[in-house]
Structure formats: C-alpha cells, structure tokens
Amino acid sequence: MLARIVEALARFMAILGGLVLTGLILMTCLSIAGRWLNGVLNADAFEGVALAEWLLARGVGPITGDFELVEAGMAFVIFAFLPITQLHGAHASVDIFTRALGEKSNRALAAAWAVLFAAVLILIARQLWLGTQDKARYGETTFLIQFPIWWAYAASLVGAVIAAATACYVATVRVVEAFTGQPILPDEGTEH
Amino acid sequence: MTDLAIGLWSFPALLALIFLRVPIGLAMFVTGLVGLWIVTDGPIVALSRLKNETYSTFSSYSLSIIPMFLLMGQFATLGGMSQALFRAAEGFLGHRRGGVAMAAVGACAGFGAICGSSLATAATMGRVALPELRRYGYDGGFSTATLAAGGTLGILIPPSVILVIYAILTEQNIAKLFVAAVVPGLLAALGYVIAISIYVRVNPGSAGTRDPIPGRERLALLVAVWPVLLVFVAVVGGIYGGIFTPTEAAAVGALGTGLIALANGGLNGRTLVQSFTITAKSSAMIFFIVLGAAFYNGFLALTQVPQEMSAWVVEQGYAPLTVLVVILVFYLIFGCLMDSLSMILLTVPIFFPVISALDFGMTAEEVAIWFGILVLIVVEVGLITPPVGMNLFIINAMDRATPMLQTYRAVLYFIGSDIVRVAILVAFPAITLFLL
Numbered sequence: 001m002l003a004r005i006v007e008a009l010a011r012f013m014a015i016l017g018g019l020v021l022t023g024l025i026l027m028t029c030l031s032i033a034g035r036w037l038n039g040v041l042n043a044d045a046f047e048g049v050a051l052a053e054w055l056l057a058r059g060v061g062p063i064t065g066d067f068e069l070v071e072a073g074m075a076f077v078i079f080a081f082l083p084i085t086q087l088h089g090a091h092a093s094v095d096i097f098t099r100a101l102g103e104k105s106n107r108a109l110a111a112a113w114a115v116l117f118a119a120v121l122i123l124i125a126r127q128l129w130l131g132t133q134d135k136a137r138y139g140e141t142t143f144l145i146q147f148p149i150w151w152a153y154a155a156s157l158v159g160a161v162i163a164a165a166t167a168c169y170v171a172t173v174r175v176v177e178a179f180t181g182q183p184i185l186p187d188e189g190t191e192h
Numbered sequence: 193m194t195d196l197a198i199g200l201w202s203f204p205a206l207l208a209l210i211f212l213r214v215p216i217g218l219a220m221f222v223t224g225l226v227g228l229w230i231v232t233d234g235p236i237v238a239l240s241r242l243k244n245e246t247y248s249t250f251s252s253y254s255l256s257i258i259p260m261f262l263l264m265g266q267f268a269t270l271g272g273m274s275q276a277l278f279r280a281a282e283g284f285l286g287h288r289r290g291g292v293a294m295a296a297v298g299a300c301a302g303f304g305a306i307c308g309s310s311l312a313t314a315a316t317m318g319r320v321a322l323p324e325l326r327r328y329g330y331d332g333g334f335s336t337a338t339l340a341a342g343g344t345l346g347i348l349i350p351p352s353v354i355l356v357i358y359a360i361l362t363e364q365n366i367a368k369l370f371v372a373a374v375v376p377g378l379l380a381a382l383g384y385v386i387a388i389s390i391y392v393r394v395n396p397g398s399a400g401t402r403d404p405i406p407g408r409e410r411l412a413l414l415v416a417v418w419p420v421l422l423v424f425v426a427v428v429g430g431i432y433g434g435i436f437t438p439t440e441a442a443a444v445g446a447l448g449t450g451l452i453a454l455a456n457g458g459l460n461g462r463t464l465v466q467s468f469t470i471t472a473k474s475s476a477m478i479f480f481i482v483l484g485a486a487f488y489n490g491f492l493a494l495t496q497v498p499q500e501m502s503a504w505v506v507e508q509g510y511a512p513l514t515v516l517v518v519i520l521v522f523y524l525i526f527g528c529l530m531d532s533l534s535m536i537l538l539t540v541p542i543f544f545p546v547i548s549a550l551d552f553g554m555t556a557e558e559v560a561i562w563f564g565i566l567v568l569i570v571v572e573v574g575l576i577t578p579p580v581g582m583n584l585f586i587i588n589a590m591d592r593a594t595p596m597l598q599t600y601r602a603v604l605y606f607i608g609s610d611i612v613r614v615a616i617l618v619a620f621p622a623i624t625l626f627l628l
Contacts, residue, residue, distance in 0.1 A: 011469065018468025021259055028443035033435065059295050067253050070439065075251035078479045084469060085476035091215035092477055096580050098213045113214050120221060124246050131243035156247055191443060
C-alpha cells in the first residue's frame with residue numbers, strides 16, 4: 001500500500017517535471033522564433049508595411065528574461081526528478097569491488113548508504129528551506145523580469161521534500177532487506 | 193594536519209567510499225561536506241553554502257542543456273530514426289565483407305549526431321542492428337563488440353553531455369568544443385570501420401555476405417534519413433553559426449525530434465511518460481553527481497591542492513607531452529572502473545590546472561579544447577574496456593546467447609583503433625583545432 005503511494009508520487013513528480021521541461025523547451029523555441037521574426041520585421045523591406053508595424057507594436061520579439069525562466073524552471077525540474085531516481089536506485093555507483101563480497105555484506109552496505117543518502121537529502125531540504133526564507137526576507141528578484149527568487153526556491157522545495165521523504169522510505173526498505181534477506185525494491189544504479 | 197594534507201587525504205577517502213559502492217555523487221558530496229567542515233573549523237560555512245548551492249547548481253543555464261538533450265535522445269529513439277539510419281547505411285555497405293557491421297557503426301555515428309549519450313546510442317542501435325547482424329551470420333561476440341564500440345560515437349560526435357560538463361568545469365566555450373569534436377568523431381567512426389575490416393580478414397567466416405542492392409533503392413533509403421540531417425544541422429550548425437546558445441539549440445533539437453516522433457506515430461501518451469521517467473532518472477543522476485562534485489571541488493580549492501599540484505608538476509620540469517601521456521594513460525586505466533562523467537568531474541579540476549601550466553606551444557584556449565577532446569576520447573574508451581565497460585554490459589544483456597568472453601575478445605580490435613586514434617590526435621593537434 002505504502003509502496004504504491006510512494007511509487008505513484010515519485011512518478012507524478014517525474015511527469016510533472018517532464019511537463020515543465022517540455023514547457024521550457026517550447027518557451028525557448030517561441031522566444032527564438034520571436035527574436036527571428038523581430039529581426040525580419042525590422043528589416044528595410046518591411047519599412048512602412050502596416051502588418052509588420054502592427055506586429056512590432058504588439059511586441060513581437062524574444063521573450064523577455066527567457067533564460068531566467070529556464071533557470072528557475074530547471075531547478076524545479078531537477079528537484080522533481082529526484083524522487084523517482086531515489087526510488088529506483090538509479091544513482092550511478094561502482095560495484096566491481098563489492099561484487100567479491102557476499103550477498104549479506106552487500107545488503108548491509110546498501111542499507112548503510114541508503115540511510116546516509118536519506119540523511120543528506122533531509123539536510124539538503126532543510127538548508128533549501130532556510131535558503132528560501134533568506135531569499136524571501138531580502139526580497140531578492142531576478143534581473144530582467146524582477147520575479148522574486150524565493151518563488152523558484154519554494155517550488156524546488158516541494159521536490160526536495162518529496163525526495164527526502166522517498167529517500168527515508170528507501171532507507172527503511174533497504175534496512176528491512178538487510179535483515180530479512182528478501183529483495184523488495186529494484187536497484188538500477190549499476191546499469192547506468 | 194595542514195589544509196593541504198587534508199586535501200590530499202581526501203582522495204583515498206573518496207575512492208574508498210566509491211569502491212564501497214556509495215553512489216558516486218553522494219560520496220563526493222559527503223567528502224566535500226566533511227572536508228569543508230574540517231578545513232573551516234566547524235559546520236557553519238558548509239551549511240550556509242548548502243542553502244544556495246543546490247538551487248544554483250540545478251538552475252545553471254549551461255547545465256539545462258543536459259535534460260533537453262536527454263529528452264531529445266528519447267524522442268529520436270521513438271521517431272524511428274535509428275531504423276532509418278541503419279537501413280540507409282546497410283543499403284550502401286551491407287554487401288561488403290563485414291559490411292553490416294560497418295553499417296551499424298555508420299548508423300551509430302548518425303544517431304550520435306542527434307543524441308548526446310553513449311549508453312542511449314548503444315541501447316537504441318543495439319535493438320535495431322543486433323537482429324540484422326545475426327541474420328546475416330555475424331558472430332555473436334563480433335556483433336556485440338561492434339555495437340558497444342559504435343555506441344561510444346554517441347558521445348564522441350557532438351552534441352555531447354560530457355563536453356558540456358567539461359566546458360563548464362574549465363570555463364570554455366561549449367560551441368567551440370562541439371565543433372572541435374566533429375573531426376575526431378568522424379575519425380572514430382572511420383577507425384571502427386577499419387577495425388571491422390581487419391577483424392573479418394583475421395577471422396574469416398565471422399561474417400556472412402549478401403548481394404548488393406540497386407542504386408535507386410539506395411537513394412530512397414538515403415532520402416529517408418533527412419530528418420536526422422535536419423536536426424543535426426539545426427543543432428550543431430545553429431551553435432556553430434552563433435544563431436543559438438547551446439541551450440537554445442538543445443530546445444530546438446528536442447522540439448524537432450519530438451515533432452518527428454509525433455509524425456511517425458512513435459510518440460503517444462504512454463511513450464511520452466516513458467521518455468519523461470527515463471530522462472528524469474538520467475538527469476537527476478547527472479545533476480546529483482555535478483552537485484557532489486561542486487561541493488568536493490569547492491573544498492579542494494580551499495585546500496590549495498590543485499594549485500600546489502600543478503606548481504609541483506611544473507617544477508619537476510617534465511616534458512609537457514610526457515605529462516599529457518601519463519594523464520591519458522591514467523584515464524584509460526581508471527576508465528575501466530568508473531563511469532565517464534564522474535571521472536571527468538573528479539579529475540578535470542585537478543588535471544586541467546596542471547595541463548594549463550605547461551607550455552605546448554599553443555594558446556591557452558587551444559590547449560583547453562585539445563585536452564578536452566583527448567580526455568573525452570580516453571574516458572569513452574572506458575565504456576568498452578573489459579571487465580566493466582558499461583556499453584559491453586548493455587549490449588550483452590540484449591544477446592544472452594553470446595558469452596561475455598567472446599565480446600571481450602572482439603572488442604580488443606576496437607580498443608586498438610581507439611588507442612591509435614588518440615596517438616594520432618596527440619601527435620597532430622591541428623586535426624582537432626583546424627575547424628575553430
């Protein structure tokens with residue numbers, strides 16, 4: 001039951017991140033198209049053409065602060081991608097030396113590192129929360145579109161908290177696996 | 193203990209963690225955090241840095257190219273471009289001795305031009321070409337080795353995720369690195385074709401033959417790969433011509449391949465979700481390693497280790513070329529154990545200052561780009577070196593009937609071709625630099 005909720009949540013975040021990533025891609029392409037069209041319409045050949053001037057007056061051109069939006073959005077995307085990476089054990093690791101150890105030792109190692117990973121992700125989420133408060137307190141904004149940076153921090157925080165919670169779940173499962181010797185969760189890390 | 197000593201001791205500590213199967217990003221992160229704690233006498237600096245560093249790493253504009261390229265690779269796979277490329281190359285080369293294998297390498301090179309990841313290239317082309325190779329009577333080990341080696345073209349031929357990381361670490365121009373990688377990438381494909389023709393002569397009977405197909409049919413097959421060409425020209429041409437930033441080019445490429453996949457019916461709700469989750473896992477894995485490396489390298493810089501090491505190497509008065517060769521051999525050996533991205537992140541901050549401090553008779557930028565391409569090649573060789581080359585595993589997993597040992601034996605021909613290429617590029621830097 002819990003397993004299904006965690007899986008669903010991690011997948012939901014991955015899809016949400018994917019949709020935001022797609023949005024950023026489309027926005028970037030739109031901005032390029034706008035920049036190109038703006039250049040064409042400003043060319044001498046269109047001097048005095050009503051449609052061209054109407055379009056330019058409507059503000060056809062690159063999207064202002066497009067790269068600021070990419071930066072803010074990308075932070076959210078990556079944090080949203082973290083839970084599923086955690087849950088599926090997709091972090092890269094080197095297993096050539098531990099292969100010589102027995103299955104029991106390997107399970108014990110996996111449990112220990114899963115606990116460490118959970119601790120680190122909790123620390124990251126906590127510090128990001130403090131960072132968010134700092135940014136909100138000082139009212140820091142981006143340079144061009146002047147949007148408050150703490151919004152982007154807060155959005156990232158959602159992913160960071162879910163990633164930390166997922167990591168706690170994975171750590172618990174790995175500890176249980178170490179004691180019972182029964183595999184429960186997949187571990188893809190060495191395939192990458 | 194001095195800061196310098198702490199910095200030096202952090203290497204064995206970090207390696208011990210990595211070899212005990214700690215995820216690489218986590219190992220670098222923890223070593224960096226603990227090191228920073230010790231060097232700055234308390235947790236305050238490390239913790240306050242952490243308030244902003246995760247966000248600023250994940251929101252880096254230059255790095256945002258990576259998830260976009262990964263998604264683009266997924267769309268390219270869904271768009272059926274791997275099949276079109278293989279059929280076209282097979283139409284032209286298939287009747288030659290070892291021709292189907294050469295076609296597989298050619299198709300990998302083509303796919304590499306729209307995909308920035310070796311593993312994705314190997315996996316995608318493996319699915320397409322492996323059955324064909326077996327159908328024409330190619331040896332199991334020969335087939336798997338060909339595709340594993342061909343897969344490395346995914347990263348050697350731009351766009352390339354590793355080059356993006358290298359560019360950020362060394363503060364070089366991504367566009368110039370991409371351009372510099374084109375000729376060495378093509379040389380790699382050529383070298384693999386030569387390796388194949390040597391293999392089929394040394395091992396007659398390892399490959400079947402078939403009759404050539406008529407020219408008109410070949411032309412039709414060639415026409416079918418136009419979307420690949422279009423995307424490549426838009427992405428790499430756009431970057432080269434200064435029309436796009438690399439991130440913009442990645443966005444254009446992702447949109448382009450996405451539209452092609454949509455038109456071919458390969459992209460639907462189910463495959464889109466699949467693309468998202470695969471992209472998610474690869475992206476988050478890469479970004480977490482980058483984050484760990486940022487922390488570790490931040491700590492290392494405080495201990496002055498990179499500066500002291502480069503000063504020490506310069507003092508010894510070794511010939512610059514000797515130092516370069518030693519570093520490349522180090523990469524070749526270490527590449528057998530560790531994945532290429534982690535290795536770049538771990539070693540470039542240390543080796544790059546050393547290389548920059550030496551006089552190769554070129555400008556600083558030329559040395560940086562030349563070194564970047566050389567490192568890119570030697571770490572990629574790690575993907576196909578036994579025992580743990582990642583591409584070997586991926587391809588071998590698709591063809592369970594072939595024993596790993598056969599793959600190991602056949603892949604030596606390709607590794608040989610890689611080493612010859614590295615030697616040529618070291619001897620003639622102009623091959624890498626003349627397009628700039």
